[in-house]
Amino acid sequence: xxxxxxxxxxxxxxxxxxxxxxxxxxxxxxxxxxxxxxxxxxxxxxxxxxxxxxxxxxxxxxxxxxxxxxxxxxxxxxxxxxxxxxxxxxxxxxxxxxxxxxxxxxxxxxxxxxxxxxxxxxxxxxxxxxxxxxxxxxxxxxxxxxxxxxxxxxxxxxxxxxxxxxxxxxxxxxxxxxxxxxxxxxxxxxxxxxxxxxxxxxxxxxxxxxx
Amino acid sequence: xxxxxxxxxxxxxxxxxxxxxxxxxxxxxxxxxxxxxxxxxxxxxxxxxxxxxxxxxxxxxxxxxxxxxxxxxxxxxxxxxxxxxxxxxxxxxxxxxxxxxxxxxxxxxxxxxxxxxxxxxxxxxxxxxxxxxxxxxxxxxxxxxxxxxxxxxxxxxxxxxxxxxxxxxxxxxxxxxxxxxxxxxxxxxxxxxxxxxxxxxxxxxxxxxxxxxxxxxxxxxxxxxxxxxxxxxx
Numbered sequence: 004x005x006x007x008x009x010x011x012x013x014x015x016x017x018x019x020x021x022x023x024x025x026x027x028x029x030x031x032x033x034x035x036x037x038x039x040x041x042x043x044x045x046x047x048x049x050x051x052x053x054x055x056x057x058x059x060x061x062x063x064x065x066x067x068x069x070x071x072x073x074x075x076x077x078x079x080x081x082x083x084x085x086x087x088x089x090x091x092x093x094x095x096x097x098x099x100x101x102x103x104x105x106x107x108x109x110x111x112x113x114x115x116x117x118x119x120x121x122x123x124x125x126x127x128x129x130x131x132x133x134x135x136x137x138x139x140x141x142x143x144x145x146x147x148x149x150x151x152x153x154x155x156x157x158x159x160x161x162x163x164x165x166x167x168x169x170x171x172x173x174x175x176x177x178x179x180x181x182x183x184x185x186x187x188x189x190x191x192x193x194x195x196x197x198x199x200x201x202x203x204x205x206x207x208x209x210x211x212x213x214x
Numbered sequence: 215x216x217x218x219x220x221x222x223x224x225x226x227x228x229x230x231x232x233x234x235x236x237x238x239x240x241x242x243x244x245x246x247x248x249x250x251x252x253x254x255x256x257x258x259x260x261x262x263x264x265x266x267x268x269x270x271x272x273x274x275x276x277x278x279x280x281x282x283x284x285x286x287x288x289x290x291x292x293x294x295x296x297x298x299x300x301x302x303x304x305x306x307x308x309x310x311x312x313x314x315x316x317x318x319x320x321x322x323x324x325x326x327x328x329x330x331x332x333x334x335x336x337x338x339x340x341x342x343x344x345x346x347x348x349x350x351x352x353x354x355x356x357x358x359x360x361x362x363x364x365x366x367x368x369x370x371x372x373x374x375x376x377x378x379x380x381x382x383x384x385x386x387x388x389x390x391x392x393x394x395x396x397x398x399x400x401x402x403x404x405x406x407x408x409x410x411x412x413x414x415x416x417x418x419x420x421x422x423x424x425x426x427x428x429x430x431x432x433x434x435x436x437x438x439x440x441x442x443x444x445x446x447x448x
Contacts, residue, residue, distance in 0.1 A: 054340030
């Protein structure tokens with residue numbers, strides 16, 4: 004765990020704490036924080052700022068009946084929300100996305116596989132499986148992309164990314180991640196826009212694979 | 215006053231030994247006892263009492279009474295303190311007063327039901343409630359659950375560490391002072407950011423200046439939190 008070297012930038016942690024981060028990125032940040040004590044501490048510091056602001060907020064009187072109504076409900080039965088625990092390489096927030104199931108890999112060619120966990124107009128979250136030495140097709144980004152390594156590692160023009168490392172790339176970054184030798188690289192990739200591949204064939208395949 | 219320094223090692227500091235569990239149990243739930251006791255803060259015998267801060271905040275005492283004893287009076291006190299602030303906070307975030315009360319109700323019930331998740335070593339009551347309020351707001355707005363980090367699993371025999379709890383309270387007070395010293399326009403941007411009204415791009419461009427002002431305070435808190443977390447996760 005101490006080997007994590009690529010962390011969540013402060014502004015993104017603050018946005019996550021405040022709940023203004025798009026859902027796809029929130030999954031990536033919550034997953035990274037699950038693996039990273041450094042960012043958990045930073046997140047809790049941001050929550051402390053939020054708490055101070057809450058404390059200092061001008062009080063607005065609540066209706067007279069609210070307190071009694073709440074006190075009367077304290078003993079009411081309730082169903083706790085399911086808690087998804089870490090399973091192997093997959094942190095709790097990823098298990099929650101998969102609702103406890105195992106990944107359903109779909110082949111993308113050249114040994115690369117993916118499992119799309121969610122995809123809509125606001126972005127997508129997917130798992131990628133990249134065999135050692137294999138490149139993820141070179142792509143540039145329409146928006147922001149976060150890639151969290153869950154197993155193995157990859158390297159690209161910006162550095163090496165091991166388990167727990169989070170790479171954040173925007174449209175200014177054109178990079179070619181290649182899985183390092185050893186175990187296959189498994190990543191969580193979150194984006195707020197559809198990816199645009201540079202190589203011709205992947206671009207034709209893009210609508211087919213929804214990436 | 216206890217000085218909190220960067221890199222200060224809680225565990226190896228001979229000044230700070232953990233209090234006996236018996237002391238903690240009575241002191242965390244009994245304000246009367248707490249108010250005139252120095253035993254909460256473990257200290258060297260020769261150290262003057264006046265140098266040691268001995269009291270948890272009311273909010274912490276209430277929250278621990280709710281967590282450990284399911285104390286309804288303490289919960290009512292938490293309600294009186296937080297419900298009107300929560301309502302103001304939620305309305306500021308652009309919610310109608312009617313819906314704000316529904317969210318206040320949800321948040322207060324969550325405080326009662328998830329009280330066992332509250333850990334005063336790592337979070338002030340206000341920070342913990344802030345986080346619950348943000349979750350409820352998002353769950354309602356997006357109709358999907360906000361992804362949350364895994365809960366840390368603590369050692370079952372871990373005893374409360376009063377110095378850590380008080381240290382965190384002290385740092386939060388300093389953070390509060392740092393925020394109060396901001397210019398009104400800076401303060402407004404910070405508020406907007408933590409109310410969830412700014413995107414991460416806006417936070418990184420707009421709040422650079424005021425974030426810088428409070429950064430040293432956050433960093434102090436970080437040192438301490440990081441230390442605590444290391445113990446929990448290794």
